[in-house]
Amino acid sequence: MRVEDQIVFTAHHGNWKVADRLLDMDDEKVAHFIASIANTVNAKIPEYLTEVMNVAGISSLAEELAQKNLSDAVVALKSPGTARKLGQLVFEDDKKLRKHLVDVAKALLVREVLSKKAPVDYPEGPLSEVRIVFPYNEDHVNFTAFHLSAEHGKWRAVRRLIIDDKTPMADVARLLAGINESITLKLPVYAGIDVDGIDAWFGEFKKVRKAEIPAVVEKYLHFPAENYAPKPFVEHARVYALRKALEKIGLPLDVPAKSLEKYLEKK
Template identity: 60%
Template sequence: MKMKIEDHIAFTANHKDWKVGDKLVMMEDHKIAHFLASVSNTVNLKIPEYLTDVMDIARIRNLAEEIGEKEPWEVLKTLKSPGTSRKLNPMIFEDDKKLKKLLLDAAKALLAREALSKKFPVSYPEEPIRELRTTLMYNEDHINFTAKHGSWIVVKRLIIDDKTPMADVARILASINETTVSKIPVYAGIDLKGIEGWFGDIKKAKSDSEIKALVDKLLTIPIEQYAPEEFAGHAKVYALRIALQKVGLSIDVPSKSLEKYLEKS
């Protein structure tokens, strides 16, 4: 007899002194959205910690502080500038050019998240998961994220031992974040197409005037038109993501870049 898996979403992390977890079984759409947002906030807080072996997180944060003091449009311009990439380069502990570029993708996203957090909401309104509210699925050190709701089934799991590179933990956390980012709008009723339409007259923002126009649109978006009131705060983060695409920036560490780095290193 096949065991029927109940609809649920669960996240557990057990590594060194990080022991947290939660599970959702009341699968109403709005509860799913809130839970996923909480998971996203949780993993994003920890990703930098797991990248300290491959990049100088303290220096990246200092650079973010410096950039974050500028006007909002200048923050975007600076993050996008080749000069910023040149500043980031020595902060990455890798000599191989191709591998360095993959880590640079992650460093740029971290820098953008940190710098932009001074001007815009980059996290969701939910509290991150800070304690263990469910049973750990494994005795071993691990990161585990599972979800089943209707036809949506996902399993993202990493068992951590002495040989596990810390960047691999960052990779799984980034991958979990990507899943939450793709699913929150579905369950929160956020109209991504509508938000994209709001920025529709700006194809790419390269010049100062284009970046200023983009930021102006971001600051004046009538967000209540694109999301239920309960998820207006979440929709603002998506508006930021969509605006950033116009300048080729992201606040989400790309798991694929870390995956390729780990495969090739």
């Protein structure tokens, strides 16, 4: 039986109850919907990391770094001193496992610091209502995307986790991070964001040294987003430009699902 083209996101865990579905697979509507899902999961990730790191401590460090201007804040985020502080904020003694958690903590810190300086989320609000029947009785997070009739390539994605008493909360964070990564790859396709053009905008920067970080930040600040996306998605393009600028510097905007996966595998 052919599965109907649709995108579904449901979450049922504790007080978090969200359920929505998109059936009208018009490109613009898909882009807005998955942007809302990305905002939803990114907002929840920190809550699911409190068992493995001091999230409140990371927020406190973010407040401190956010006092700086944007260039100085990014320089500080990249500094070895900040990495050492993050190492003290994760709950792990094993050196290899701690590195995976520090990578995750760094992404949390980068996102929180920069959220006070620049747009890190998409303009759409997060999903917050139960609009459809939950597909499972158990606590769960579920993201399903089927768009097999898309002109720009089929999209078939299922990210699902049934949550019980034995589920590590970091595993929920891993799933949420994976959903965000899937959407990060697909959003430009549906929104018409010129990611190759954004890459080219920062193309002059290769291996960025500390002294070059302000130049990358300046390049980001002068990014003409309106030239790289249709009008409804100009602000989305700006987020992608920030992501690319940080990538050049060696900083993550998004929590890496792979780091959490590796941590959980070895734990």
